[in-house]
Amino acid sequence: MPRSPDFGGFTEPAILILTSLARGPAHGYAIVRDVEELAGVHLGPGTLYAAISRLEGRGLIEALEPQDRRRPYRITGAGEELLRARLRTLERVAQVGLDRLEPT
Amino acid sequence: MRLVALFPRSWRRRYGEEFERLLEETELSPGDLLDLVRGAWDAHIRPQPHLSLGGDEMAMSLTRGLWSAAAALAALVLMVVLVNVPSLWTLSLDPTIIGSAVAAAIFGAAAGALWWWGWLQPLWVLFALLAVRNLELALVGLLVTLPDRALAPLYRNLGPTGYGWLPPTLVEVARRDCARCRSRPFP
Numbered sequence: 001m002p003r004s005p006d007f008g009g010f011t012e013p014a015i016l017i018l019t020s021l022a023r024g025p026a027h028g029y030a031i032v033r034d035v036e037e038l039a040g041v042h043l044g045p046g047t048l049y050a051a052i053s054r055l056e057g058r059g060l061i062e063a064l065e066p067q068d069r070r071r072p073y074r075i076t077g078a079g080e081e082l083l084r085a086r087l088r089t090l091e092r093v094a095q096v097g098l099d100r101l102e103p104t
Numbered sequence: 105m106r107l108v109a110l111f112p113r114s115w116r117r118r119y120g121e122e123f124e125r126l127l128e129e130t131e132l133s134p135g136d137l138l139d140l141v142r143g144a145w146d147a148h149i150r151p152q153p154h155l156s157l158g159g160d161e162m163a164m165s166l167t168r169g170l171w172s173a174a175a176a177l178a179a180l181v182l183m184v185v186l187v188n189v190p191s192l193w194t195l196s197l198d199p200t201i202i203g204s205a206v207a208a209a210i211f212g213a214a215a216g217a218l219w220w221w222g223w224l225q226p227l228w229v230l231f232a233l234l235a236v237r238n239l240e241l242a243l244v245g246l247l248v249t250l251p252d253r254a255l256a257p258l259y260r261n262l263g264p265t266g267y268g269w270l271p272p273t274l275v276e277v278a279r280r281d282c283a284r285c286r287s288r289p290f291p
Binding site: 027028029032044045046047048049050052053054056057066068069070071 | 115118119121122123124125126127129130132135136138139140141142143144146147152153154155
């Protein structure tokens with residue numbers, strides 16, 4: 001099975017951040033809150049910005065003009081494409097896992 | 105302390121302001137602080153290509169890096185001189201200890217400077233390790249020779265006729281210990 005493009009480390013936080021940004025631009029604090037509500041996962045400040053830096057460097061998100069020292073980020077077309085591919089893979093894995101857990 | 109100072113300069117220039125804003129909005133737990141340190145470490149050892157310095161800044165950093173390397177080399181030369189030239193033993197401390205302490209200070213300063221400028225990451229880690237190693241040598245040397253130097257004032261007051269008031273057993277102990285006292289042999 002061919003390897004899909006990666007996020008350069010911090011894969012799980014990267015997927016959560018991209019998923020959060022899929023509903024619209026958001027700054028760091030808003031992403032943290034949204035991910036907590038969405039997945040029950042707390043992203044620490046170091047993890048958050050390590051993932052943001054990688055995503056921005058790979059052109060998967062882009063920075064917008066800062067407002068009151070908060071800089072919003074927006075998912076790019078490449079980011080949407082990669083997120084969709086990753087989520088479909090995860091969906092397949094989840095389905096197979098659930099099927100295998102069913103009593104035969 | 106500004107926690108953002110833990111990150112490399114190029115990283116701070118791009119994300120510093122918004123990161124500080126995030127920290128102001130967040131009630132940091134001990135876990136968050138550890139996470140922040142981990143993030144800073146990651147930013148140092150895996151610098152992202154889009155954060156690389158521009159041409160002028162790179163030249164300036166190179167110049168500063170070379171000065172830091174020259175300072176480290178000077179520390180090495182100074183250490184060798186202090187250890188090997190007895191006429192420079194102007195202090196009562198063992199010259200090896202002085203040399204190690206001086207080297208630790210200069211390596212530490214060089215490591216701190218490179219870390220602050222956020223460049224030459226492998227070099228500042230090397231300098232930091234050398235600083236720690238030399239500090240360790242100095243401390244161990246200090247601990248090993250401490251008994252001799254603590255007894256030195258006693259040795260100075262002990263002449264052939266000057267120790268009659270001391271118990272004989274203590275005089276014997278002082279005589280034996282003075283064999284190890286390099287700076288002032290027992291009279």
